[in-house]
Amino acid sequence: MSKSASISIESVLQEDRKFPPSPAFATNAHISSEEQYQQLWNRAKDDPAGFWGELAQSELEWSQPFTSAMQGKMPDTKWFVGGKLNLSVNCLDRHLKTWRKNKAAIIWEGEPGDTRTLTYQQLYREVCKFANVLKGLGVATGDRVTLYMPMIPELAIAMLACARIGATHSIIFGGFSADAIADRNNDAQSKVVVTADAGWRRGKEIALKANVDDSLARSPSVQKVVVVRRTGLDVTMQPDRDYWWHDLMERADSECPAVAVDSEHPLYILYTSGSTGKPKGVLHTTAGYLLGVTMTSRWVFDLKDEDTYWCTADIGWVTGHSYVVYGPLANGATTVMYEGAPNWPDYGRFWEMIEKYKVSIFYTAPTAIRAFIKWGDEWPNKHDLSSLRLLGSVGEPINPEAWMWYHRVIGKEKCPIVDTWWQTETGGIMISPLPGITATKPGSCTRPLPGVVPDIVTEKGESLGPNQGGLLVMKQSWPSMLRTLYGDHQRYLDVYFSKIDGCYFAGDGARRDQDGYYWVMGRVDDVLNVSGHRLSTMEVESALVSNPLVAEAAVVGFPHEIKGEGICCFVIPKAEGGSDADKETLINHVRKHIGALATPDQIRFTTALPKTRSGKIMRRLLRDIAAGKESSQDTTTLEDYSILAKLRDDEE
Numbered sequence: 267m268s269k270s271a272s273i274s275i276e277s278v279l280q281e282d283r284k285f286p287p288s289p290a291f292a293t294n295a296h297i298s299s300e301e302q303y304q305q306l307w308n309r310a311k312d313d314p315a316g317f318w319g320e321l322a323q324s325e326l327e328w329s330q331p332f333t334s335a336m337q338g339k340m341p342d343t344k345w346f347v348g349g350k351l352n353l354s355v356n357c358l359d360r361h362l363k364t365w366r367k368n369k370a371a372i373i374w375e376g377e378p379g380d381t382r383t384l385t386y387q388q389l390y391r392e393v394c395k396f397a398n399v400l401k402g403l404g405v406a407t408g409d410r411v412t413l414y415m416p417m418i419p420e421l422a423i424a425m426l427a428c429a430r431i432g433a434t435h436s437i438i439f440g441g442f443s444a445d446a447i448a449d450r451n452n453d454a455q456s457k458v459v460v461t462a463d464a465g466w467r468r469g470k471e472i473a474l475k476a477n478v479d480d481s482l483a484r485s486p487s488v489q490k491v492v493v494v495r496r497t498g499l500d501v502t503m504q505p506d507r508d509y510w511w512h513d514l515m516e517r518a519d520s521e522c523p524a525v526a527v528d529s530e531h532p533l534y535i536l537y538t539s540g541s542t543g544k545p546k547g548v549l550h551t552t553a554g555y556l557l558g559v560t561m562t563s564r565w566v567f568d569l570k571d572e573d574t575y576w577c578t579a580d581i582g583w584v585t586g587h588s589y590v591v592y593g594p595l596a597n598g599a600t601t602v603m604y605e606g607a608p609n610w611p612d613y614g615r616f617w618e619m620i621e622k623y624k625v626s627i628f629y630t631a632p633t634a635i636r637a638f639i640k641w642g643d644e645w646p647n648k649h650d651l652s653s654l655r656l657l658g659s660v661g662e663p664i665n666p667e668a669w670m671w672y673h674r675v676i677g678k679e680k681c682p683i684v685d686t687w688w689q690t691e692t693g694g695i696m697i698s699p700l701p702g703i704t705a706t707k708p709g710s711c712t713r714p715l716p717g718v719v720p721d722i723v724t725e726k727g728e729s730l731g732p733n734q735g736g737l738l739v740m741k742q743s744w745p746s747m748l749r750t751l752y753g754d755h756q757r758y759l760d761v762y763f764s765k766i767d768g769c770y771f772a773g774d775g776a777r778r779d780q781d782g783y784y785w786v787m788g789r790v791d792d793v794l795n796v797s798g799h800r801l802s803t804m805e806v807e808s809a810l811v812s813n814p815l816v817a818e819a820a821v822v823g824f825p826h827e828i829k830g831e832g833i834c835c836f837v838i839p840k841a842e843g844g845s846d847a848d849k850e851t852l853i854n855h856v857r858k859h860i861g862a863l864a865t866p867d868q869i870r871f872t873t874a875l876p877k878t879r880s881g882k883i884m885r886r887l888l889r890d891i892a893a894g895k896e897s898s899q900d901t902t903t904l905e906d907y908s909i910l911a912k913l914r915d916d917e918e
């Protein structure tokens with residue numbers, strides 16, 4: 267950071283391709299003209315209370331109208347004060363009064379190939395029954411319920427059942443260990459855990475109940491456990507504590523009045539890993555969150571009643587909460603849910619499912635896209651993907667090469683791609699193309715949605731001009747933003763609001779180009795500082811991935827006597843590559859694409875990269891390896907521990 271404070275991060279990515287939407291897509295889209303977008307965006311900026319207040323009235327069903335749409339400034343804005351509503355009513359009951367009553371709400375496929383479809387009426391019935399089950403177990407409005415489950419319909423049912431009685435759910439991704447469950451149960455003081463015997467993953471049973479058993483010795487707040495029988499794996503059931511889902515459901519009443527809760531009533535806690543220390547319990551409340559996911563689902567995915575919409579995220583992550591369950595159901599859409607791995611029984615599983623269900627909107631992550639590229643075009647090419655009309659990406663910056671592949675091989679050059687930037691904390695999509703109007707550029711999440719007022723600033727909070735990299739902040743509150751970190755409001759203020767005065771900052775670096783498009787460069791913690799140049803790791807990675815030898819790359823800095831930081835590149839080669847000559851090729855390739863300042867000091871070939879379960883590369887672990895240190899970092903979110911050992915073995 268020896269450079270002046272006016273430029274924080276230098277941007278070196280050059281990308282000039284542009285893809286406007288087809289006139290046909292534009293004509294039918296929910297937001298269909300630039301003027302409409304400008305008008306919505308300006309109105310939301312100048313009069314957020316009026317803008318969101320009108321939408322909340324017209325788009326949500328209320329038990330009691332709110333008296334004030336917006337109160338107070340960030341970081342403690344309250345939305346729709348005085349109003350009461352129920353989220354499950356908004357996702358279910360209101361559709362039952364329409365023709366959607368018998369429309370498919372959830373089309374589910376298990377990894378072994380078993381399927382279930384729940385219409386809105388059927389889903390409503392299951393939700394009411396399970397809400398009664400929870401009440402029977404002593405869960406009251408305001409209590410916390412932990413859900414540690416595979417991707418099966420019962421997970422969505424349990425979420426909506428919690429919402430129906432005003433209980434706050436805390437979903438823990440099924441890959442977390444017993445310790446992680448215990449920590450989260452304790453932090454939330456959960457009363458009940460809902461789990462399954464096991465789930466399927468690449469043909470193997472992933473035991474869940476056993477982990478819950480193990481965690482309960484250390485989480486004394488939990489009184490009852492409900493277990494779905496999914497795979498038939500043997501489990502121990504402790505009398506008076508553990509109950510089978512099917513036993514309880516058999517006896518449950520199928521009507522359950524919905525509890526009308528305050529707009530700001532806690533809907534869920536979702537733990538997200540902090541860079542240090544214990545996970546952060548991001549808290550979302552009811553009305554603002556619901557309005558945010560309802561509108562963004564419609565604007566960004568252009569959701570229509572005829573669509574078959576598939577978001578491949580696990581519900582254990584925020585993307586699954588907002589865009590597998592709540593957003594689509596609030597819109598009365600049909601949402602596809604899949605239990606297992608994309609490469610089971612073969613690499614064609616996703617494409618087979620798209621063909622089978624005639625999926626029209628497909629939303630996945632760059633990490634998956636890079637895996638598809640590696641597995642080869644022959645897999646998608648075997649299937650009829652002509653039902654697709656829109657593609658989405660989330661979770662990381664998408665490298666332009668991966669974007670072009672997605673556009674060409676999956677979208678057949680006719681589907682708009684929405685590269686959606688958002689975070690667990692933002693609740694819903696913030697910066698994204700609007701598929702009917704935005705000319706997309708590969709690698710850019712383009713422009714802010716209505717109600718989102720971002721800026722790019724220096725460490726001192728000064729706005730930066732076009733193409734200057736800096737910190738991405740939000741200058742105005744929005745309804746679906748997190749309200750606090752559960753049980754630690756001070757940490758909430760420190761983490762998000764102490765860095766830049768009056769702004770929300772959650773850690774990403776970005777630049778805005780001459781057209782006002784945003785290019786997210788990754789977490790600022792990941793920025794390299796090479797001889798005083800602050801470079802985005804993502805841009806060096808994109809340069810590497812644009813070489814045909816490379817399937818995937820992760821770049822980190824390591825202490826360097828002369829340059830301050832050197833550049834270490836972990837590279838997964840495409841074929842059986844990985845020779846010394848290949849290293850030279852790649853070093854030259856990066857020099858040519860970015861310049862001598864970005865010349866890699868080390869190229870390390872590897873067969874895998876450490877990733878979180880949601881697919882993000884854990885650069886802090888790689889940094890330790892590059893620096894030759896034993897890692898003392900929190901690894902509870904690491905997908906596959908063995909990868910760490912493997913990377914060390916790969917060291918020269």
Ligand code: WTA
Nearest residue numbers: 660661662663685686687688689690774786
């Ligand atoms: C990154 C996932 C670039 C970013 C919804 C953010 C992205 C973090 C994008 C949040 C994108 C997510 N382009 N970067 N389209 N989407 N990110 O909380 O660094 O799991 O801060 O939420 O992912 O990750 P989270």
